[in-house]
Amino acid sequence: MKKKLAALLAMSMLLTGALAGCGGSDEPAQDDTAENTQSATQDESAESTETTGGTLRMGTNATFPPYETVDDNNNVVGIDADIAQAVADKLGMDLQIINMEFDSLIPALSADQIDIVLAGMTVTPEREEQVDFTESYATGIQSIIVPEDSTIASVDDLADKKVGVQTGTTGDIYCTDDLGEDHVQRFESGVVATQALVNGQIDAVVIDNEPAKAYVEANSGLKILDTEYAVEDYAAAVKKGNTELLDQINGALEELKADGTIDEIIANYIHE
Numbered sequence: 001m002k003k004k005l006a007a008l009l010a011m012s013m014l015l016t017g018a019l020a021g022c023g024g025s026d027e028p029a030q031d032d033t034a035e036n037t038q039s040a041t042q043d044e045s046a047e048s049t050e051t052t053g054g055t056l057r058m059g060t061n062a063t064f065p066p067y068e069t070v071d072d073n074n075n076v077v078g079i080d081a082d083i084a085q086a087v088a089d090k091l092g093m094d095l096q097i098i099n100m101e102f103d104s105l106i107p108a109l110s111a112d113q114i115d116i117v118l119a120g121m122t123v124t125p126e127r128e129e130q131v132d133f134t135e136s137y138a139t140g141i142q143s144i145i146v147p148e149d150s151t152i153a154s155v156d157d158l159a160d161k162k163v164g165v166q167t168g169t170t171g172d173i174y175c176t177d178d179l180g181e182d183h184v185q186r187f188e189s190g191v192v193a194t195q196a197l198v199n200g201q202i203d204a205v206v207i208d209n210e211p212a213k214a215y216v217e218a219n220s221g222l223k224i225l226d227t228e229y230a231v232e233d234y235a236a237a238v239k240k241g242n243t244e245l246l247d248q249i250n251g252a253l254e255e256l257k258a259d260g261t262i263d264e265i266i267a268n269y270i271h272e
């Protein structure tokens, strides 16, 4: 199934071109309700990038625990926020986090409204044509959430069902390719998709495994199937061609991996 998926995905990319860009408007909608600026420790000796004047503007979609959510004080918190803060600290920059729709992130990067995306974003060949990805910092698995009493037991049982996804995500792309438009219902977030599942409007939700666990925990009567739809790499993204920032971030990530900071951040949120 995974091979078939990969082949289908590759084919659909060749045929249809910019899929992830579809659905996003040219003017990325920003959600000001959850914008936060976190001050990094300024390191006088560190270089700051000319394009940003010392502030690293990170775009994300904070509906994706434990990578990013909005806390009670309206701050974006989670693995990606912590990693971005650690990277900004290394570069001697301030971090500003801007919360927006997931499918607005790549357009916002291209329009210079943000400098970097950290959003549990999966590296795909199609997105690689639109942005430059850093080295991967985490792995994700596309999971299937169903009601506890569902007859759906595997990926193959999804045919003829109605599956909820977050717009523009890889879950959206895989399900649309595998099941067809008529069997996919798009939502602004996995949270809203899961609500629709609880309400009986759809039969399943396909979304990354860690947020899936959080959604299932937050609602009763749901379970995650013990099958992996697809295994993916998460990476940060910068505007296509911004090699200066890409190199700086890769350098910082490399150091943060080597000294155990990345593992530590992930272990703070994900307890296996």
Ligand code: ARG
Residues within 6 Å of the ligand: 060, 061, 062, 063, 064, 068, 102, 119, 120, 121, 122, 123, 140, 166, 168, 169, 170, 171, 208
């Ligand atoms: N990994 C999936 C993708 O890249 C879903 C990411 C959704 N992230 C978010 N912050 N809502 O398409």
